[in-house]
Amino acid sequence: MDHIYEGAFSRIILKPLTYEYIEQLRQLRNRDDIRCWFINSSLISIEEQENWYKKYLTNSKEYMFVAFEKKYPGVFIGSWGAYNFSDDGLIFETGRRMIAYDKVSERGLGYDIVCCGLDTIFSNTKAEKVYSEVLSNNERSIHSILKVGYKIIKTIKKGKHELVYLEMTKKEFYNNLSVNK
Numbered sequence: 001m002d003h004i005y006e007g008a009f010s011r012i013i014l015k016p017l018t019y020e021y022i023e024q025l026r027q028l029r030n031r032d033d034i035r036c037w038f039i040n041s042s043l044i045s046i047e048e049q050e051n052w053y054k055k056y057l058t059n060s061k062e063y064m065f066v067a068f069e070k071k072y073p074g075v076f077i078g079s080w081g082a083y084n085f086s087d088d089g090l091i092f093e094t095g096r097r098m099i100a101y102d103k104v105s106e107r108g109l110g111y112d113i114v115c116c117g118l119d120t121i122f123s124n125t126k127a128e129k130v131y132s133e134v135l136s137n138n139e140r141s142i143h144s145i146l147k148v149g150y151k152i153i154k155t156i157k158k159g160k161h162e163l164v165y166l167e168m169t170k171k172e173f174y175n176n177l178s179v180n181k
Contacts, residue, residue, distance in 0.1 A: 003063055007120030012112040013073060014080060014120060017064035022053045024076050025066070025098075034098050037138045039161055061085040063121065064096065067113050069105060077103045080117040082130075091129045092121065097141065110144040115177065118148065122170045131167040133158075142166075149176030 003016040017025065026049040028034055035041045044052075056062060062083040066076055081096035097113055121127055134141050136155060142164055146152070150166035157163070168176075 005063065005065075005120050005124045007065075007116045007123075008070065009116035009119055010112045011070055011106065012109060012116045013068045013070055014065040014113070014116050015068070017053075017056070017066050017079070019053065021066045021076055022049055025049070025079055028078065028098050028100055031100075033101075037135055037141065039135070039158060059083075061092075065117060065120075067099070067109075067116075069109070071105065075103060076100075077109070078113065080113050082117060082121045085125075085127070089126050091131065092125075092127050094118070094130055094132050095134070110140065111147050114145055114148045118173055119177075122173065128170045129167060130170075130173070131165065133163045133165050136162040136164050149173050 005016065007014045023046070026044055026046065029038075030043050035043070056064060062081065062085075064081045065079060067078040067080060068075060069077055078099040079096055080094070082092050082094050083096075084093040086092070094114070094117065097110060099110060099113070118130060121130075130150075132145055132150060133156070134145070145166060148168070149172050150168045151172075153165050153167055155162060156165050
């Protein structure tokens with residue numbers, strides 16, 4: 001994949017995930033306060049991360065970003081992903097938003113990361129609709145993406161997990177963004 005998209009929004013910069021960040025990403029993902037929000041919450045080994053990254057590089061329907069605060073552009077603070085694009089490229093899923101709260105200088109960056117990611121994808125692809133599936137007890141994530149403009153559509157079961165399914169159109173995103181300026 002030739003993932004070249006970058007974005008900036010408010011206090012955040014998103015850059016394409018590169019090899020130099022996969023170990024920091026793995027360490028963040030393996031933290032107890034982060035992995036508890038994933039359906040697969042098991043620890044990820046270095047080898048598993050390397051294999052995942054190699055597979056990611058060949059997937060044309062996945063964009064992973066690393067996040068930085070604008071005022072500290074060299075300090076990795078988290079990630080965000082857009083993936084599972086429909087065959088026609090019009091619908092995609094978002095998630096994998098992780099923030100190292102011990103490395104950030106301000107609160108509310110989850111909203112900025114989601115807005116930055118969505119603006120980057122909507123501006124550079126033909127996508128028109130986005131959805132997200134979030135563990136129903138992940139109130140922080142649900143709150144921030146509702147603030148972005150997602151609407152709760154339904155609750156679904158995946159295995160032993162209850163998920164909230166949310167979605168939003170490109171038009172709804174940009175309308176909501178202009179209202180919240």
